[in-house]
Every structure is written in C-alpha cells, then in structure tokens.
Amino acid sequence: MQEEVGLKAVTDGEARRSFWHYDFMGMLDGFDLVEREEGVQFAGVKLRPIFPTISGKLGFPDDHPMLVIFNKNDVDIYFMEYDTDRAGGLEPLKLLPKGAKRVMPGFVTIKTGELETLDDLKAKFDEASKYVDIDQLGIAPQCGFASTEEGNSITPDDQRRKLDLIVKVAEEVWGGV
Template sequence: MKSHVVGSLLRPPALLAAREHQVSAERLRELENEAVDAAIALQEAAGIDVITDGEQRRGVYFDSLAGVLDGITPVLPGQSEVLDKMVGADAWHTDESATELADLEAKLLITGRLARRESLALQEFEYASQRAKHPLKVTLPSPSSIALVFWSDEHSTAAYRDVSEAMDHVAELLREEISALAARGCRYVQVDAPDLTFPINEAKFFYEAAGLDRDRFLAKSVELLNSVMTEPGVTFSTHVCRGNNQGQWHTSGGYGAIAAQVFPRLDNADLVFLEYDDERSGGFEPLAEVPDDKVVVLGLISTKTDVVESRADVERRIEEAARFHPLEKLAISPQCGFASAMQGNPLSEATQRAKLELVGEIGRSLAS
C-alpha cells in the first residue's frame, strides 16, 4: 500500500515570523528553501512514498495559481459573494472554540481577464525536484474553486459574461500550467477540489453564485476537472476536501450525497483522495461508486487534532474500506494538509511528525 501526503506541512516559526515582519525577498527565499529542505527530509524519513514540498512558499493552498494571475486584484471595499459567505459565522466549524477567519478576507477579486504572469508551482517543483529522492507531487486548485472564490457580480462581469465562463478560462490556464510542469519533468499533479463537497451540506450559496443548480454545478465541476487532467505522462489525483483552515471545516456528512454524481465520472483522475478522519465523514459505502481501476487514498489520519491515532484502529478501518473497494487499490494519507492556510492547524510539529510516521508505517506494513 502506497503512502501519501495531501499537500501542506506546518510552516517553521522562523518562516512565519519572516512573513509577518516582511523581511527582504532574498532573506524570505532563504528561509523558504530551508523550510522546503526540512519538509522533504521529514516526509522521506517517515517513509512517505509520494511527497510534496510542503507548500512552504504559499500563504494559502491556492496561491500556486491565484497568487500569480493577472486579473485578480485588491478591491476595497470588496469581497466575492462566495467568500463573504465562507467566512460567515455559520460556514466554518470546529470541535473547539472558533478561531479568527479574518485572514480569508483578502479582498481580492477578478477584475480583468485572467492571465498567467509567472508560475509559482514551477518554481516550487524545480527547487524541490533537485532535492527529493522520492516521487514529487505538485498541488493545484480546481477551476471551480478559484473562479468562485474570486468572483464578484459587481467587479468581474466586465471581464467575463458570467462565472461559468471564468471557470472555463481558469481551466485553460491550468492546462497551460500543467503542460509547463510536465515539460520540466513533473510526473505527479494533484488538483484540489473543495468545491465538490459543498453540495453535501447543501451550501447553496456556492453553486448558486455560479448561476447553476446543484446537479449542474457538480456536473460542470467534474467536467472541468477532467479537462485539466489530460497531460500525457502525468499521474493525476484529485482531493475531495471538506474544508481546512486552522483546524476548522466547512462540510459534514457522508460522501453518499455526491458519490454517484462524482466518483464514476472522474475519468482522468488516477487517484482520488478522500477524507475519512472522523464520524462526520460518514461510512465507506460510497467507495463502491469509485471504479475499481482507480486508487482511493484514504485520509484516515487527522491533521486537525493534536492526538495521534491508534495504528490498530486505522488498520481496522482499512479492512472496512476494503469491503467496498479492492484492497490493492487502496492507499493511505493524512486527511488533508497540515497547513492549508499559512497559520497551520492546531497541532505541534512533534505530532505532525508522529502522524506522518504512522502513515508511512501502515503503508509499509500493508504492502508486505
């Protein structure tokens, strides 16, 4: 059984402090390089089969694209209709008291035609690939999530007829990005799709902002995912995320609510990463909807808590999952990134290490 990570790792305190105090670009790059080196060493020491650079150069997981596009600019006052609801009191949940979500309120909106200015993902890959001994994965955001989070009916319609047209253009830009990565030797790309789980919660604001009903939104999002996962010679995965910001989430409920509409239609995804870290994820029955030729990566290790899971409990849950999808087509990972937002989830670096080691140990034990 292969072991994976989803994407991000906790940022070192020195790197967080440097970003807060706005050090020179040269000094920031030095600290980022050190953080990437440490992230790679940590994953490889834990025995993770497919690794990332820990997303150490990003402020938030989608910076790899949104942070380097012309056409997304600050607007004050201003905020996308979707993001306005996403940072609302009822959108995010936690087992502890709520944490501050103001950092999501970036006030960035689509104000013009989008264009790739540079490639943060390519910079990430070129540095990390020179140091990684294990296969290296690059993570990118889905077309639907980017277009919706930065869409504004007031500010964006001068550039695009509607958000659906913007989603199509983001998909085109992602294909260009993936082609550039492949040309430099990248062979693993993950497309993160938190948008696919909003219909589980019936968070209508997300798809209504796109002018679509629930079913048409799911069909459109899956169509766009397939359209970007086409580069020859690249292994593609998608992560069906339930929200991850400083220990909080936006979606509860089993995958059964979307499984029939999504899982059989992910034609171009070789691996599907699913979150199964606690009871709010539901049972494994929806795995029966995933075609048998695809690998399901079970996110059984939580990145949201400071408690390390029991190996026996995790292996028991893998046995349960194998009732609905072939064991030889199962893999293991943490449930999400450890720091999808730069501030990170509420756990220590020691716990992060222990959880990664657990992922590696279980992967090795079930491969033998």
C-alpha cells in the same frame, strides 16, 4: 481551455467564481439555498444574500451530477477526508471504478496532534476494503498537514509521529511504502 494551452495540471475554473460550491451542495437532499434581502457584511466585502439552510435529513441523491463526473474524472488518486465520524460512512468508496484509480481515505487526522493507533487504522482499512479492493487504497494524512493557509495546531513532533505511523500502517497493510 486549460488543456488546449498545454497545461498538465488542470483546475476547476468554477473555483474562481464565488459560491461555486453551492452548485454541488444545492443539489443535496435536505439542503436548500435561501435567498434573503441582504448578505452578511464583512470588512470590505458583502456576501451575496444566499444562505445555506438545512431543511431536512441530509442525503445524497442517486441522480446527483457529481456521481457521473466522479467516475469520468481522469485522475489517478482521490484524496478524501474520513478522519472523523462526521465524514460519514465508507459506502461511497464502492463507486471507485475497478482498475488503476486509487483513493486515500485520510484516516489520519491533522486537526489534532493526538496519535491514532496502529490497530484502529488497520481496522479502518479492513472496513474500507469491504467497498474497494485493498490495493486501490493508500494511506496519507487527511488534508496534508494544513487544512487552511493558517494551518492547524499540530507540532512538528506530532507530524513526525503521524508520518512514522503512516509508514508502519503501509508496511503492515501493503508490505511497504
């Protein structure tokens, strides 16, 4: 519908529906959506009585519908968040189709002002290049400089240092920005 009216930037209309993310999460192995009698009451709003529950080892099934969508999305660049070990391994990068599509793995965190090292970031790109061509990778901070509307506790000076480091990594890994 959005394309039909001539919009250039298309959003997932499902995001307008509450709990849309449970559609994805509910199909993961080891993750159940449990319906209870009542939802959590907040000031002025009561959530639906559906509670995400870890029921076993979390896994990503080979037949998850997102895998089909991932390769068919007509986007140029995927922005991912691999700034902590909690994000998981880099193996999913092998699903990126060869060609013009690119991925920004988000190795530079915006959650803290602590500066990554040049050597650590280069090592992460070496590891990522085992799964996808290095020229399909790029560098950007994880989630811009704010994951939420409230932002993060990261100073403008910290942001500047991280941006300077991003430029240095780009120069060393790809020969320039």
